[in-house]
Amino acid sequence: MRSLVSLRSRQRRPGHPGWVRTVTAAALTGLVGGLLNIPAYDALAAAGPNLQLPFPCGQQWRLDTWGHAPALDMVKEPDQQGTEGATLVAPAAGTVNKSYYHENAGNVIQINHGGGWFTTYLHLQSRAVNVGATVQQGTLIGRVGRTGPTSNNHPHLHFELGYDSNGNGEASWGYAGAERVQPTFNGVSYGSANSQTYRNVTSRNCGGSGNLGVLEFYLSDNQSSTVATRPVFAYGNSPMVPITGDWDGDGKDTVSTYDPTTGRFYISNNPASGQAQYTFLYGDPNAVPFVGDWDGDGKDNVGVRMGNVFFMRTSPVSSATETTQSVAYGDAPMIPLAGDWDGDGKDTVSAYDPASGKFLLSNNPATGQAQYVFRYGDPNAVPFVGDWDGDGKDNVGVRMGGGFYLRTSPVTSATETTHSVAYGDSGDLPVIGDWDGDGKDSQGIVR
Numbered sequence: 001m002r003s004l005v006s007l008r009s010r011q012r013r014p015g016h017p018g019w020v021r022t023v024t025a026a027a028l029t030g031l032v033g034g035l036l037n038i039p040a041y042d043a044l045a046a047a048g049p050n051l052q053l054p055f056p057c058g059q060q061w062r063l064d065t066w067g068h069a070p071a072l073d074m075v076k077e078p079d080q081q082g083t084e085g086a087t088l089v090a091p092a093a094g095t096v097n098k099s100y101y102h103e104n105a106g107n108v109i110q111i112n113h114g115g116g117w118f119t120t121y122l123h124l125q126s127r128a129v130n131v132g133a134t135v136q137q138g139t140l141i142g143r144v145g146r147t148g149p150t151s152n153n154h155p156h157l158h159f160e161l162g163y164d165s166n167g168n169g170e171a172s173w174g175y176a177g178a179e180r181v182q183p184t185f186n187g188v189s190y191g192s193a194n195s196q197t198y199r200n201v202t203s204r205n206c207g208g209s210g211n212l213g214v215l216e217f218y219l220s221d222n223q224s225s226t227v228a229t230r231p232v233f234a235y236g237n238s239p240m241v242p243i244t245g246d247w248d249g250d251g252k253d254t255v256s257t258y259d260p261t262t263g264r265f266y267i268s269n270n271p272a273s274g275q276a277q278y279t280f281l282y283g284d285p286n287a288v289p290f291v292g293d294w295d296g297d298g299k300d301n302v303g304v305r306m307g308n309v310f311f312m313r314t315s316p317v318s319s320a321t322e323t324t325q326s327v328a329y330g331d332a333p334m335i336p337l338a339g340d341w342d343g344d345g346k347d348t349v350s351a352y353d354p355a356s357g358k359f360l361l362s363n364n365p366a367t368g369q370a371q372y373v374f375r376y377g378d379p380n381a382v383p384f385v386g387d388w389d390g391d392g393k394d395n396v397g398v399r400m401g402g403g404f405y406l407r408t409s410p411v412t413s414a415t416e417t418t419h420s421v422a423y424g425d426s427g428d429l430p431v432i433g434d435w436d437g438d439g440k441d442s443q444g445i446v447r
Contacts, residue, residue, distance in 0.1 A: 049092040049113040052137060053185045054121070054159065056087055056239065056261070057206035063190055063198040070182040070191035074144075074157040077200050084155035084332075085125055085286040086144040087239045087260065089205055090135040091185070092119075099127050101355070101380050105158070106147025111135060119183075122158035123151040125333070126354075127380070130401065130426040138205050140238050147333060147355075159183070215242060217255055217271070218424065219444035221436045223388065223406065226422055228444075230435060235271040242446045244433040245291040245300030247278070247317050253433030255444075258289040258302075265289070265302055267317045278317045287311075292338035292347030294325070303349070305336040310349040310365070329365040337361075339385040339394030341372070341411055347394075352383040359383070359396050361411055372411045386432045386441030388419065399430040404443045 055061060060077040076083040090111060097118060098110035107124035125145025135141060146155045161183040182191045186204040190196075215236045218228040236242070236257035244253045248269050256267045256276070263285040266276040283304035290303050294312050303312040308328050315323040330336075330351035337350045342363050350361040350370070357379040360370035377383075377398035384397050388406050397406040402425050409417040424430075424445035431444040 048161065048163070048181065048184065049094075049115075049117050049119075051091040051119070051161070051183060051185050052205035053201060053203035054088055054091040054119075054141075054157070055203045055205060056089060056138075057203055059086075059203045060200045061203070063201055065191050065194050065196045067194050069194045069196065070180055071158060071160045072183065072191050074159055075155070076144075080155070082284075082286050083144055084146065085260070085288065087140060088121060088124065088142045088144055088157065089239075090137055090139045090141050091205065093136050094119075094134075096129045096131050096133040096135065096141075099129060099131050102148060104148050104150045106151060107142070107145065107380070109141055111141070116164050118162045118164060120160040120162060122160075123147050123156065125155075126335075128427075128429070133427040145333070214238075215240060215257070216447045217242070217431065217444060218428075218447070219255075219431070219433070219435050220423065220442050221438075223419060223440070223442045224421055225442075231272070233272040233274075235268065235274060236266060240266070241289060242429065242431050243289055243291050243302070244431050245302075246293075246298070246434070247300060249298040251298075251434070251437040251439075253300075253435060253441075255431060255433070260286045263287060263304075265317075267302075280317075280320075280322075282313055282322065283311055288336055290336045290338050290349070292349070293340070293345070294347060296345035298345075303336075303338070308332045308334075310336060312349070327365050329362065329368060330360060334360070335383055337383060337385050337396070339396075340387075340392065341394060343391070343393040345392075352396075354380045357381060357398075359411075361396075374411075374414070374416075376407050376416070377405055382430060384430055384432045387434070387439065388441060390439035392439075397432070401426045402428075404430065 061074050062077055063072045063074050076086055092113050094111040094113040097112040102108045105122040107127050108122055109127055110118055110120045112118055123146055125143040127142045129141045144157045146153055161181045163179055163181050182189050190198055214234045216234050218232050219230045221229045240257040240259050242255055243258055244255050246253050247267055254269055255271050258265050263283050264281050267278040268276050287304035287306045291300050293300050301313050308331055309326055311324055311326045314325055315321045334351040334353050337352055338347045340347050341361050348363055349365050352359050357375045357377055361372040362370045377400055381398035381400045385394050387394050388408055395407050403420055403422050406419045408419050409415045423443050428445035428447055432441050434441050
C-alpha cells in the first residue's frame with residue numbers, strides 16, 4: 001500500500017486563465033539586474049552551443065519575448081494547455097551549474113554548456129537534477145511550472161541563453177561579464193526584439209540524444225543498505241514516472257510507471273519481465289500520479305492530482321470500468337502524498353509544501369483540515385511515504401542529495417527522530433516500497 005511520491009512532480013490546472021505577460025520590465029529588472037538591452041552578438045551566436053528546444057521531440061510551443069528579449073517565455077500549444085508540469089529536457093549537453101529555489105524566480109536550473117555558455121530555466125514546478133549532474137541533450141531536468149512571485153501565477157518557462165566570459169554562469173543574474181544572448185534552436189534564431197511572438201515552434205530534440213532512456217531500478221530490502229540487494233531490472237522509458245504499489249494484495253509492492261505525455265498507467269506485478277499486466281488512461285496528460293489503498297482491501301490503486309483536486313480511481317486496476325472519487329485539498333503547487341496515518345488500513349491523501357518543507361497530513365481530507373503539520377528536511381527536498389517499522393502506520397521521509405531520511409517518530413508526535421542512509425547518487429530518483437513482504441518499506445532508486 002505504498003503511495004507514490006512523484007519526483008518529477010507535475011500539476012496541471014484544467015481551464016487555467018488565459019495567458020498574460022508574465023513579468024513586467026520593472027520586475028525583471030529587479031530580478032536579473034536590469035540587462036534589458038540586446039547587444040549585437042552575431043559572432044557569439046555563431047560559436048554558441050547547438051541547441052534544440054528544451055522539450056520532447058515533436059511538441060509544439062509558443063515563444064514570446066514580451067519586454068525582456070532575448071529571454072523567452074514559453075507555453076505549450078495549443079492555447080497553453082498542458083504547460084504546467086510539462087517535461088523539461090536539456091537543449092544541449094552540459095553540467096548542471098545551479099539547482100535551487102530563488103525568492104523571485106522560484107525553482108531555477110542552470111546548465112553550463114562549456115566555453116562560457118549557460119542556459120537558465122525559471123519558475124519550474126520541480127527540479128530533477130542537482131548541481132554537478134552531467135546531462136545530455138534530451139535528459140530530463142525538471143517540470144515547467146509557475147513558482148516564484150514573478151511568474152504571476154501563470155505556468156510558463158522563462159528561458160535564457162547567456163555568455164559569461166568569466167565562466168561563472170548566472171547569465172544576466174549579476175555576475176560581471178555575463179550577458180544574455182539571442183538563442184538559436186534547430187538553426188533558427190529567436191528573440192531579436194521585444195514584443196515578438198513565435199507560434200507552433202516544433203521541438204527537434206529527437207533521435208539518440210533525445211531518447212530519454214530506459215528506467216533502471218535498484219531496490220534494497222534493507223533500510224540500512226547502501227547498495228541494491230535485489231537484481232537490477234529495467235521497466236519503462238523516461239519521461240515515464242515510476243510508481244509503486246501492491247496491485248494484487250500479496251503484501252509485496254512492485255514498481256510500475258505512468259506516462260505523463262498520454263496520461264496512461266502501466267501496472268505490473270512482475271516488472272522484471274518488462275510486461276505490464278494492466279494499462280489504462282486515467283485523468284489528463286501531465287497530471288500528478290499517486291498511489292494508495294482507498295477502500296482497505298489490501299490492494300493499491302492509482303490516482304491523479306489536477307490543479308488542487310485529487311482524483312482516486314476506485315475501480316480495480318484489473319478492471320476496464322472506471323469509477324472515481326475526488327476531493328479538493330491543499331494548493332496546486334503542493335506535492336500530493338497518500339498514506340495510512342492512523343493504521344485503519346485505508347490511505348488518505350495529503351500534501352507536501354516544497355517552499356517551506358512542511359508536511360500537511362490528513363485523516364479526512366474532505367474537511368480540508370490537516371490533523372498533523374510539521375517541517376521535515378530542507379525545503380524543496382523530494383518527499384515520500386512508507387511504513388518504516390511495520391506497525392501498519394505510514395510515516396514520511398525526504399530525499400536530499402544522495403541520502404534517504406526516514407522520519408521514525410510518529411506523525412502525531414512533535415518529537416523528531418530520524419533514520420538515514422546514503423543510497424545512490426544525487427541525480428537518481430527515489431522509489432519506496434515493501435519489496436519482500438515483511439511489512440516494512442525500504443528504499444530504491446531509478447536511473
